[in-house]
Amino acid sequence: MSKIPRVALIAHDKKKIDLIMFVREHLDVFKNCRLYATSTTGNLLKEKVKLELTSFKSGPLGGDLQIGSLIANDEVDFVIFLRDPLTAQPHEPDVTALLRVCDVHNKPLATNLATAEALVMEIGRFLDSSDSGKE
Template sequence: MMEKPKVALIAHDKKKIDLIMFVKENLETFKACELYATGTTGKFLSEKLKLIVNTVHSGPLGGDIQIGSMLVEGRMDFVIFLRDPLTAQPHEPDISALMRVCDVLNIPLATNLATAEALVVELKSILKNSKT
């Protein structure tokens, strides 16, 4: 059996509720994964959904860069980053760097709920195949 897929979960403030609801709708899939999240997002996921989440710093304090480092080291398989495209972020260069690393390393990255749903379909397939 292969090791659990490693998934980073990140959400800007105005998208945190969307992410929590999305994860809740797909709870069994996410329970079967090794989860990582930036600070506040991880705290909410742990408290609201009782998930085990490995947390790094919050995004503005370097969490996006920490996730990017994990990507570069081959320690992350998927990233779901629900971004708020209508609000300026003070750490926009860090966000851009994280997305660039995903592109360079060909790591699946979902930045909205539609692509997050597609990633969950892939995760379910991986988890199903790992049981056989």
């Protein structure tokens, strides 16, 4: 992993507010990460949380696949993808491909708030250990 954790943030439409609230709650961690997001999610995070991040296309227009490419090229360390399991997604093959690339490349992936909390704890531990190594 790079010295700065690289985190992809994605959320289906009905989960975007959950992700914004989650990121706000853990802003102390996320402000120390290099962040990537799909378009709509990224724009909302920039507007509502004032975070610097790199945005890609929206998920249905290929953004999930763009982030999958970063994962395949070892340019992302963690993925938080809050999925809506109760709504059919028109781009489900892209979603499946993103989940698969996380598995193939052994990248930690959170698909709900409980696992996202666990990932943020791990990112926080990494940041703390990086800080203590600087002294």
